[in-house]
Amino acid sequence: MPRRARQSDIYLPLKTKEGQSIPKKRFVAVEQQLVQQFRGLTAQRREFPLQGIWQGKTRLYVDEVIIMTALDFRKQGSARFIARLKRSLLQDFEQIEILITESSLWVH
Secondary structure, eight states: OOEEEEEEEEEEESBOTTSOBOOHHHHHHHHHHHHHHHSOOEEOOTTSOEEEEEEOSSSEEEEEEEEEEEEEOOTTOOHHHHHHHHHHHHHHTTOSOOOEEEEEEEEO
16 A cells, blocks of 8 residues: 655765765764664665766856665654754765755655
8 A cells, every 4th residue: 555755865975065075984874863763764875976066156066976865654754853964964064055855755
């Protein structure tokens, strides 16, 4: 029977805004938080990053990113958790912005 869920996709850069590699332990910490909150996640391997390109006010940014995806099956959702997570990620990953998308879906 299909179940309703919210999907959160968290796009994490492999380098800080200054170009320094982000330590593996920071990614592991995010994975642990997502598993604790959602009881699971799917993460792209850091060895096969995607390219993220976005236009800032004065320059074009090109990042290597991975995506961590979590499904939330609870009715009340996790908006507060996601908001806190984003604030933490901006600081821990030394970023100007972190993209997090959410969508509603049916899981079979």
